[in-house]
Amino acid sequence: MAKKAPFFSHDMNARYDPKMSAMRGVYGAEGYGWFWMLIEMMAEADGYQLDYKSKYVFNAYAMQLQCKPEQVSKFVSDCIDEFELFASDDSYFWSNSLRKRMQYRDSVSEKRAAAANKRWENQQSNANASNEDANAMQSDANKTKQNKTKLNYQEDDISPNQLILGWINKYSLKCKGVNQLEEITSFVGIVDIEVIELAIKKAEKKNVPYAIQIIQDLISEGKTTKESVQPSRVVKLEKEQKATSYQDHVMKLQQEMRNRNEYADGDAVNL
Structure with a gap:
């Protein structure tokens, strides 16, 4: 099951990044839209990465990006090899920047949850002790x-x-x-x-x-x-x-x- 990812941080000046500018120079605003749609899909996926080798996987991506499978396949390949916006191990592809941001977000959420649970357990323990003392009165x-x-x-x-x-x-x-x-x-x-x-x-x-x-x-x-x-x-x-x-x-x-x-x-x- 995909992890919940209701939001992720997005730099307001991302379009000016040199690698992003190079990609936009080739694919224009359409490519910029494709890039962020793929990033959103990664944020919802397990491990924050997308399948790269399944037979019909680019047909599925094409439906999301509203383009042809060969177009998205070429775009992803260029983002990996030419623009270095994505990384890949030939089985999956991902964004290193997104991974860092999501892993940091997960770490903060886990720490907050652990702190909240510990505090509530201590309060419950204190409350139980107080109840035991009260029962003796x-x-x-x-x-x-x-x-x-x-x-x-x-x-x-x-x-x-x-x-x-x-x-x-x-x-x-x-x-x-x-x-x-x-x-x-x-x-x-x-x-x-x-x-x-x-x-x-x-x-x-x-x-x-x-x-x-x-x-x-x-x-x-x-x-x-x-x-x-x-x-x-x-x-x-x-x-x-x-x-x-x-x-x-x-x-x-x-x-x-x-x-x-x-x-x-x-x-x-x-x-």
Whole structure:
């Protein structure tokens, strides 16, 4: 099955490359169109390469390029031998430039996916540990924990992807297909979830690519953490609020346990 390749980078000045200019001098704009159609086909193929030796393979290419089989066969041969735009091992032909770009893209995607999975596994592990501790406490403590806000995915059973999808809907961003959703969620693990939320909020009523560009701009500015995109006083206040809430909760549990064990030491209670 061919790999998914929704996009690949394309230099805006590619037409001025000396090798490309030589090819255009012979084949004109038609050859330029053929070249990029073949590149698109390579980007969709396994190994980012196309068959070069099958009996009727150039008939198939000709259907795509809307030309005769002998024309595309001669064009590919010239791109290999004359213009050096393609490389070949006599069984397949490919573009070294495309391979480098796609391999880099695959490497980045794999690293992002691995980072996201590792981060989510750690959060799930922490959540499970917290649940085990909570089960050992009073039932009131469990109820309090279940009522915590669902916006903090580190403490609740909501995945980052679900949060991001919710924000996209909340701020009315246009999202064209699964590929755009996968691209924006790939930043999980690269930046804090609050950075992604901020980008989506700034892209309100626009589209997902606009939010992705904001994320990339924030990364280039070194703003990848929650603290870097929120005023320090807001972060400090949130931490203080969480600490106060936790302390109040602990004090409440301690008081309840004292009330329930008030006869444990044998002292009488005056009514």
